[in-house]
Amino acid sequence: MSVPSSPLYSMFELNHAALQPFRAMANMGLSFWASAANPLRDTSMGRQATAALTMFERATRRFAKPSFDIPETQIDGKAYLIDEQVAWETPFCKLIHFGKVDLRAKQAKLLMVAPMSGHYATLLRDTVKSLLPHFDIYVTDWQDARDIPLSAGQFDLDDYTDSVITMLHHLGERAHVMAVCQPAVPVLAAVSIMAAKNDPLAPLAMVLMGGPIDTTKSPTAVNKFADGKDLDWFRQSAIMKVEGPHAGHGREVYPGFMQLGGFISMNLDRHLKAHRELYCDLVDGDEQDAARHERFYDEYMAVMDLTAEFYLQTIERVFIHQDLPHGTYAHRGVMIDPAAITQTALLTVEGERDDISGLGQTEAAHELCKNIPADKHKHHLQMGVGHYGVFSGSKFRAEVAPMIADFLNAQKP
Template sequence: MLYNAYELQRAMLSSAAAWASVGAELLSNPSLPFGYSGVGPVMASALDVFAHAAAPRGKPAFGIETVTAGGKVQPVTEAIVMHRAFGNLLRFEHPGLSADAPRLLIVAPMSGHYATLLRGTLARMLESAVVYITDWADAKMVPPEAGRFDLDDYIDYLVAFLEHIGPGTHVLAVCQPSVPAYAATAIMGAKDHPCRPATLTMMGGPIDTREAPTSVNDVAMQQPLSWFEQNVIATVPMTYPGAGRRVYPGFLQLAGFMAMNLGSHMMSHYGMFKHLVEGDGESAAATKAFYDEYRSVCDMTADFYLQTVEHVFQRHSLPKGEFVHRGERIDLGGIRDTALLAIEGEKDDISGIGQTRAALHLAGQLPDQRKKYYLAEEVGHYGIFNGSKWRTRIAPVLEDWIAQHNKAPAQAAS
């Protein structure tokens, strides 16, 4: 019923958004008298904001056509190099990269948003590296016959992606995937896997949520796992390929994040309204672009979501040494030569200070010279991986860390 009610509301809002958009165009049309009255532009701006807020959104495109590297504008090539039911491996490169350029795998969150949320992260790192990214599928679009997908499968996907890219690959995990990426690194390290990461960078990741708990952590701890299963898990309706699959809907995840900072989101939309009234379309467009991405959401499988709540936020299985993959306990001591970089934002309200840094202490067999911690001052959760502070302050730290531990690949990755 939950999903069906949402679909009904979405259909109604979609119709209202279309009419609001038509109204905005009419009120701002210079050939009509409304456009010359004081009320017309104000009403048009209000309708435009409503239309934007209520409009339905699908999966965005990365749309990275060029990057500037070495003072030259380089054309970017995007390709799917590995296809899996629950996520593809994409590769981005340009002709300005040297033959020994590092290869970087960006592990995008499976947390309600598409991988395109990391467009700014990818574009910045593409200046100096061949970049691969996990493009996770929307669970409601995956047919039931594809099977289940849980934390074990997530880790298996990462191992398979690293095997495809080859030895010497660097890994960047943003937020939630820090945990499975850290686990995969330990599993591969313990087996001396030739494709284990050369470096693993974790940014704003919930490695140990007992450190500086945030409101997100509090919500996960206040209710038993059965509450989440009964209240936030829904069944995909018949209108989608994944009909019958149990999922945690993306629209619920978005509603939770919006509610956490409702005041700031309302002020952002009010600011967009003022820019439109004043005729500052460029500033309004920037706000629109952010919310176009932020409000594009997808579903995740119930198995993956519930296991994440249980093991990451409730039982703290990884830092306690109780995390199991395919029936075997994960030994973090297996990380012996993968250089670790932990990055946190001073104003992060999703992953508190210390949650990501814990990864450095837990890797007890890794020499200290292969560990690094960086606290980004005056930076919130989103600003860790997007925006001017990411591009000018944080990315150079990551690039330097990769350069210190980069080894030329024995053979080119496909």
């Protein structure tokens, strides 16, 4: 069922265009007040002017897709340059390889499947950096649907699952696979399909982190949002058509700005407090804290559109019907059975304070994958972290990443 063009998408684009003259004026003001040649720069008036103009510029900016920016990694005290290359691609995804220049030792391959839930794959920068010393890493870089022409066709949840299988085949050996948040479901489906076919390239180990395997457990605000709503409600309320001048003009999408609005509204007080602190840091000249805030929000505010068919299938199968725990999850009309997995080890990771994927939702994969040998099951609950702390931050680096490396390196072909 096609949806009519939504005025909201047009209004969003029009607002950005209308603000350009004011943004130009703000940037001119910043050039004046932040100039080293300006004797008033470090006065109270100068810092307040700079802070106000910075807040306006950031509030009206369309945040660009960030880069991974990982120039090197350290292995046993030796630095190795990172050569970031596209190893495989379709219009909807680029598989990024973080190759280590001059490293002669062979490392196990690890496919990191990034979430396609509004943010870019660079959200996993900390995950990649922390595990790079241990593995030969490949990351799925999902593309912004608004930039994909209609001629490229559609991309739904089944296509996502097929892409994971194809990428595992592309790696050419039994690799490890890691799913962070949203892809926990299609990755589990992909591994189940490979196991049922006795695929010789089925992964050695599967890591599921903060993912919605069973949303009946510890339902969060994200899960409860789907209660009492049918698929038509989501189609009419959330799906829009891309407007020009984007290459995907006419494509039906779930807009990134709507997803971002939902994330912000869940913790509005926290975000308002963070921005008040940024203003005060700028006024006080605390450049280190201001820079830390800006780095986080440069990533957080950069969002992408999702194809409508992918979004709606995910809503229907994962949140409305909860197909995996109910045993009704089908891939291209064929039921999948996680119990078919016997040769892939399973590690699940959850955060104590996760308000997106509640406690037990990811751990539920162990019950579904009941035929994996007992010594190849492991669950880790990371205390003191929320959703993002499951895969980034100081506790991830100090506690979760080393545990993941130990678990994966213990798995042998």
